[in-house]
Amino acid sequence: MGSGVAVRAQTRVTGVKVLPEPIGRPALARSDLDRAAHLRADPGLVPRLLSDPTTRVVSLAGDRAECGLGADGRAGLVLRAPVPEDSGRLTLFLGFDPAEGHPAGERAAYLAVVEEPGQDDARGWATLRRVGTMLGDRDAGLFTTAVALANWHATHTHCPRCGSATIPATSGWTRLCESGGSQHFPRTDPAVICSVIDDQDRILLAQGRGWPPGRMSILAGFVEPGEALEAAVVREIEEESGLVVGEVTYLGDQPWPFPASLMLGFTARVVGGELRLQEDEIESARWFTREEFAAAIDSGELLPSSSLSIAYRIIEHWYGRPFPTTDIPVR
Ligand SMILES: [Zn+2]
Structure with a gap:
């Protein structure tokens, strides 16, 4: 040889x-979501979207999201309106429906919220591995981005430089060191x-x-x-x-x-x-x-x-x- x-x-x-x-x-490569990254730095973005009943929220718990079967029998994410409890939860700005000539303000906005469901929670939680091929393009993109970002938050609670606690910032797209102020990006x-x-x-x-x-x-x-x-x-x-x-x-x-x-x-x-x-x-x-x-x-x-x-x-x-x-x- x-x-x-x-x-x-x-x-x-x-x-x-x-x-x-x-x-x-x-x-899992089908997302056509407008991520609108230029809006993430606005600290008022997530609070505004949480107070808007037209905002669509993906509920996450660990590696699962709330899913259900639509009228057509097809699996999809359950996209709910914001609830007051969400303001105390880790909230991730996922983006807007694709542009198609409409300004961002006229398009549906999506957040993911990390919940801790109780023992008796009977909602239809499912993993991306289980439903990924059955979801439509939009929901596959929302779930993939949401769980990827949430996984990073869950494992980066402390600063790699000084060991201090970090807090979510930039609409869920960075974490800041509470001590030194260093900024950390999703991996x-x-x-x-x-x-x-x-x-x-x-x-x-x-x-x-x-x-x-x-x-x-x-x-x-x-x-x-x-x-x-x-x-x-x-x-x-x-x-x-x-x-x-x-x-x-x-x-x-x-x-x-x-x-x-x-x-x-x-x-x-x-x-x-x-x-x-x-x-x-x-x-x-x-x-x-x-x-x-x-x-x-x-x-x-x-x-x-x-x-x-x-x-x-x-x-x-x-x-x-x-x-x-x-x-x-x-x-
Ligand atoms: Zn630090």
Whole structure:
């Protein structure tokens, strides 16, 4: 196979290729909300919206939002009017309905409010993992943004510089250190996920440690500080599988707020190395032809990725058409 170092030097020069929207818009990348970021610094914005009965509020509790079934039987967020209790809760300004020629004041405004429902709360709380593919574009965008931002608030209650408590500011888009006044911004952690294709056009699927039996997907990992995307793809795949890849091609991306990732999707071709699994992360891995992939799903031997995930879209890009998944039903 030659020297891995030499092969990787060659792939660096190639650079990442981009195809025009080869996987469309994944389930959590459908938001068309006007985030109106220029309004966030106004400290009167959230109080004004909380006193306006036309404001639409997304109720959050942990990683769940209040959801229900609409008249058409389709799952959606329950968008309620503000209530007086909201003024004491963490409130996040999500934005307005898309412009379509109307000024912001004439469009519906959306807030997310973090609640602590009691034991007897009978509302229809659901996680984004459970309902993400069933929501319409607007609700998928609202839920994804709200839970991503709320996750960050929940884990950044103290200043990384001095350890003092931080308080929400900028309509929920920053936190301020109460002691030093330093400003802290929400984090999004980039992760690469990549289909690995061999010279027979087979795809490599792997089972991660701790996954349910039969669950296999493509390889993924976080981008490290100081690292470009292509380098992260090449490194992750070599670390986890022993294979050296080239022709790294960008396919699409989607936010993945479980708790704070942005998944950047690629496909790549094997150019060297040999299959040698990173045993502390990968339980097993094997190559699939399209026929073997279809047969393994049919027999129940393979539980493919959820259609919520960008992994599904990347595998579908290789397979050539949709395939059955093991999504959990809405209720
Ligand atoms: Zn501080």
